[in-house]
Amino acid sequence: MNKHVGDTMKKETILKFDKSIARKKPNNIHQKKPCPFCVTEGLSELLETQDSIILVKNKYPVVQDAFQTVLIETDDCESELSEYSKPHLFKLIRFGVEKWLEMEEQGSYQSVSFFKNYGPLSGGSVRHPHMQIIGFNDVDYRENLKEDYFIGDEIHCSNGVQLNLSTMPMIGFTEFNIVMNDDLAGIDQAADYIQKTVHYILHHYNGQGCSSYNLFFYHWLGKIFIKIIPRYPTTPLFVGYGFRQVFSDPFVLIEDFQKYSF
Ligand SMILES: [Zn+2]
Numbered sequence: 001m002n003k004h005v006g007d008t009m010k011k012e013t014i015l016k017f018d019k020s021i022a023r024k025k026p027n028n029i030h031q032k033k034p035c036p037f038c039v040t041e042g043l044s045e046l047l048e049t050q051d052s053i054i055l056v057k058n059k060y061p062v063v064q065d066a067f068q069t070v071l072i073e074t075d076d077c078e079s080e081l082s083e084y085s086k087p088h089l090f091k092l093i094r095f096g097v098e099k100w101l102e103m104e105e106q107g108s109y110q111s112v113s114f115f116k117n118y119g120p121l122s123g124g125s126v127r128h129p130h131m132q133i134i135g136f137n138d139v140d141y142r143e144n145l146k147e148d149y150f151i152g153d154e155i156h157c158s159n160g161v162q163l164n165l166s167t168m169p170m171i172g173f174t175e176f177n178i179v180m181n182d183d184l185a186g187i188d189q190a191a192d193y194i195q196k197t198v199h200y201i202l203h204h205y206n207g208q209g210c211s212s213y214n215l216f217f218y219h220w221l222g223k224i225f226i227k228i229i230p231r232y233p234t235t236p237l238f239v240g241y242g243f244r245q246v247f248s249d250p251f252v253l254i255e256d257f258q259k260y261s262f
Helices: 019-024 086-105 187-203 236-241 250-261
Strands: 046-050 053-057 066-072 111-118 130-136 152-158 161-166 176-181 213-220 223-230
Touching (some): 086 187, 152 250, 161 187, 161 250, 187 223
Antiparallel strands (some): 053 066, 066 130, 111 130, 111 213, 152 161
């Protein structure tokens, strides 16, 4: 095999993406194909289920050196996290977080990620509500984190859980953070904040709502950090120069969010 410059780069920050697997992947956001998560007999190996929530191995593991799973959130293809009843929301977030932390405790991975993509600009390809839990064999996402990424102006705080708007975001502009202890005492409060934030993003963000978002979980420093980011084309000042930007008037957004949600 030919050597190329990338081979000498630090392995911990460069993940290899398998294009040959990606080509076989159904993309039912952009193509008119049957939903791969509705046809349950077509699912790859079932790992665990709780009512309509199903954890399966990912049939299309495009990330190399990783164990990829899909958490199917409900059997209702057209539903969305922002619309679940509180009992289903609490059950889903608790189940997902527990499975994520269990995979971490197995000790087989350097780190385990837990995240969700929703909408055409999120990087997601299947409409059916789902999240992903991915164990990385040789990379630790925590090496890329800074505590600054999760601090911000408080939007709400309750039951030991804080919801804030990033003042020093990872990429730029709007990043919502939820911070709680990893004893999971605040998990239902965190789930409620997740749902309120996603609802605000989809229906009210920027006056008209935003079509896409990402949701990320991080287990670090004895805490669970959750980041929710509305998605649109990334600012060129970040792509080209690494400059992160925030809005000059964060309290306009915070007051708007509070008006709709609390
Ligand atoms: Zn479906």
